[in-house]
Amino acid sequence: MTGSLTVADISTYLEHTGWRRRPDGWRGAAVWSHDAYDVLVPARDGMGDGDLRVHELVDVLATVEQREPAEIARDIGSPLADQHWYRTFAAGLPSGFTTLKAGLHAVHSVLAVVNSAARAVIDGPHFAFAGKESSAVERLVDRVQLGPTRSGSYVFTVRVPLGEEPELTRRVSLQLHDAAVAVRDAAAAGDLAAFDDTVTAGVSAELCEGLAGLAGVAGREPFELGFRWARGLPSDLPATAVGFGEGYGEVIAEAAGRLRKSDHTAEVTVTGAVESLHDEPARADRWRIRVRGEVAAAKGNRRVLWVRLPDQDAYHAAIAAHQAQQQVRARGVLSRTSQRAELIVPPNDFEVLG
Incomplete structure (x- = not known):
């Protein structure tokens, strides 16, 4: 090598x-x-x-670095690939081993976690996703490679080549990192209501189900997600790991059920760039945009929200802001439309900044 x-x-x-x-x-x-x-x-x-x-x-x-030489050699030879790792701790087994059933369960969980992060990037935040993923999501997920496992306790390594869409693919890794942090903090709080405010971070029922699956078949073992960013596309975040304690899996599994049936609403302000515009003349609530930016009081600053605008004037202002690459600010109530989290903006609460 x-x-x-x-x-x-x-x-x-x-x-x-x-x-x-x-x-x-x-x-x-x-x-x-x-x-x-x-x-x-x-x-x-x-x-x-x-x-x-x-x-x-x-x-x-x-x-x-306290890592295997072969792993380091792979990283050196892959300047345009993000690296993830998923560490599980099988109770009663030596380092480097897990049960066959637990290993299969963990691999399925890794796929669910990556898939839900890709859907959040492409489709925006959802309490739960409906139907099959889009072809755009499939292309992103198909790019992900499962690498060799390593000991300490049992680690699944994943490589995410940035490919021909490096910025978009990197957003999947960053999305997964932000969502994992939000889930960990909510689980540590020990209150299921804390998960209601994680949807803007890209947390969905599917993501929670995938993370809970990494806690072992019984759902009580600790686990960890790690991230190392491709040096060919520098990131402000250092290489990092997000750890989940014993018993967190059970809380996260309950949160998945809560998100699937949530009717939670919350006052939200988002400030950022208009990423796309959608006008559906056949609908009474026809004017929607997607805003990528910062959600007030939310941790991190990589958020994508669907925003339902109140009228045509606000939509025309959004078009102008998009063309001029100006920031916008929208205030309203975050509520559930089908399974999607959508910010509903009342009149006079959408503005173009500077």
């Missing part, structure tokens, strides 16, 4: 993970330092001792 790694990919990986190139080299090789560690990077690809140097470098990185 290390023989296929290029000097350019190695160098960008070292820079991305906090290593610094020293001004002095050694016999033509570049010297990179991190704390008490130094590594040598060959001057160019194809040098006689290049494979040996790269093997030594990957072994040092494995020590520094």
